[in-house]
Amino acid sequence: MKKVTCECGHKNPHGTEICESCGKPIEENLEQKKLLDMRYEGVARRSQTYTTTIIDKIWMFFSSVKVGIWLIVLTLLASALGTLFPQEMYIPPTANPSIYYAEEYGYLGEIYYLLGLHNLYSSWWYMLLVAGLGVSLIIASLDRVVPLHRALKTQRVTRHANFMKRQRVFGTSSISQEEVDSTFSEVRERLEANKYKISEENGNLVAEKGRFARWGPYVNHIGLILFLIGCMLRYFPGMYIDEHVWIREGDQVVVPGTEGQYYIENDRFLLEFYDENDETFGEAIERSGNPVVKNYQTDARLYERTDAETVGDLGELVEVAEHPIRVNFPMSHDGFNFYQLDYKLNELKTMSFTLENKETGDTYGRMDIDLYDPEPSYDLGDGREVIIRDYFPDYFLNNDNVPSTRSKIPDNPVFIFEMITPDTPEGEVSFVGIRQNLEPLGENDYKMTFVDVETNNVTALGVRKDRTLPILIAGGVIFMIGLIQGSYWAHRRVWVQRINGEVWIAGHTNKNWLTLRKDIDEAIKETNLMSPLDQVEEKEKEVQVPNQTNKNED
Known part of the structure; x- marks a missing residue:
């Protein structure tokens, strides 16, 4: 659109309310007494100037302060809902969320799960809210800060008379022409002593200080935008890892989130108790009747896979760290931190069975079943074979009364065996579990007899890596700088001009008007200049006086 040329010659963007250079109000009625809106220096904001195309409407929508506030409120409400019950990442790793929330929290927990609030912070609509808030902050800032910076940079010392008298603090004084120069010199010296930056033009003065305070809210916005970017980056692969992993003694497992680059090994899990004769804790142990744990410790080794030298080569695992992981004493490497979270003693590892003739009591062979990776069949020799038809590591009957398993952890292992012998070449079926040995298809000649069990200890380690933390910290620091910048300083300007043989002040x-008036009074003391008035206060007095008169008349 065409620019609007002011009488001072400055070309203002379409939509400007106050000339960026001389301050003349760009409107038809220049004599109206309404005070100028100086919040954004009367600059042309895109959101209030261009409103026709779809891009204009989107820009206008997101630049609205009301929209920004609503986005903040909705995001806070959604975030609060996510804290009613634990998120899925914090429930037991072996629990089924669809069952867990209903069992633990009843009907409300079931609704919580059905609405998807158990994974709130990674849901598409929550991320959309956060992204919308970020877009609103960016557009609202650009819509205001760019034209505001241009207006403050362009402003002249000499301002239009209508600009002067429509400021909130305004006053005129009539002094002799012989006193004017010396008075201006005194005012200038006192303002400079009060840390004001002085500019002079055609014998007129403008004193300014604290302009940087005007950018405080926009520095806030930059900090918030950085913080939101850091929050959203947490959902990008490799940027943020907060997982846990169960490791059995002697086992190696891949570190979550590393795609096979790192492996961690549990050499040994150590659980130490305080001695009941200990001087410090002996009395407490005796009162409680239970041992008191002294130390949870995992002796861990961290391995890194080297680069493959040939196609198909997976590379080698090279030990890069070794550390006893204890509570509050993690192992750290390459930004990863490994914490001691939990443990499980004497978890079932191997169950051993033998094939027994029920009539004679004779036993044949021995089969050691790895409960984490059982073989499909076991050859016991002399034509005897045992086939595992089905295996339920953590057996239970589901709602349809069908055998199932809660997890892959062998907390309640149950087997369905098929036993083949020279006497029973067609095979016999046996249902075997802990203290269970059933024959579902009729009486058998042979049975599976429990022989031995082997257990091991399991440790749970927390795996954490946060590459977004520097961004979050930077966002928080910048936000606080903007908050301090906008809260403890104010942008003050004082214009002193010679107009129509008088001195106008x-x-x-942008805040703290009383301090501004005190600064002006300090600058003009011991001169013949009159103290300017606060036009808002004067108007309020005029309203109060007639009201009091009416009350007295009543």
Whole structure:
């Protein structure tokens, strides 16, 4: 659109309310007494100037402060809902979320799960809210800060008379022409002593200080935008890892989130108790009747896979760290931290069975079943074979009364065996579990007899890596800088001009008007200049006086 040319010659963007250079109000009625809106220096904001195309409407929508506030409120409400019950990442790793929330929290827990609130912070609509808030902050900032910076940079010392008298703090004084120069010199010296930056033009003065305070809210916005970016980056692969992993003694497992680059090994899990004769804890142990744990410790080794030298080569695992992981004493490497979280003693590892003739009591062979990876069949020799038809590591009957398993952890292992012998070449079926030995298809000649069990200890380690933390910290620091910048300083300006043989004084600040008036009074003391008035206060007095008169008449 065409620019609007002011009488001072400055070309203002379409939509400007106050000339960026001389301050003349760009409107038909220049004599109206309404004070100028100096919040954004009367600059042309895109959201209020261009409103026709779809891009204009989107820009106008997101630049609205009301929209930004609503986005903040909705995001806070959604975040609060996510804290009613634990998120899925914090429930037991072996629990089924669809069952867990209903069992633990009843009907509300079931609704919580059905609404998807158990994975709130990674849901598409929550991420959309956060992204919308970020877009609103960016557009609202650009819509205001760019034209505001241009207006403050362009402003002249000499301002239009209508600009002066429509400032909140304004006053005029009539002094002799012989006193004017010396008075201006005194005012200038006192303002400079009060840390004001002085500019002079055609014998007129403008004193300014604290302009940087105007950018405080926009520095806030930059900090918030960085913080939101850091939050959203947490959902990108490799940027944020907060997982846990169960490791059995002697086993190696891949570190979550590393795609096979790192492996961690549990050499040994150590659980130490305080001695009941200990001087410090002996009395407490005796009162409670239970041992008190002294130390949870995992002796761990961390391995890194080297680069493959040939196609198909997976590379080698090279030990890069070794550390006893204890509570509050993690192992750290390459930004990863491994914490001691939990443990499980004497978890079933191997169950041993033998094939027994029920009539004679004779036993044949021995089969050691790895409960984490059982073989499909076991050859016991002399034509005797045992086939595992089905295996339920953590057996239970589901709602349809069908055998099932809760997890792959062998907490309640149950087998369905098929036993083949020279006497029973067609095979016999046996249902075997802990303290269970059933014959579902009729009486058998042979049975599976329990022989031995082997257990091991299991440790749970927390795996954490946060590459977004520097971004979050930077966002928080920048936000606090903006908050301090906008809260503890104010942008103050004082114009002192010679107009129509008089000295006009006008002042503006974005807050703390009383301090501005004190600064002006300090600058003009011991001169013949009159103290300018606060036009808002004067108007309020005029309203109060007639009201009091009416009350007295009543």
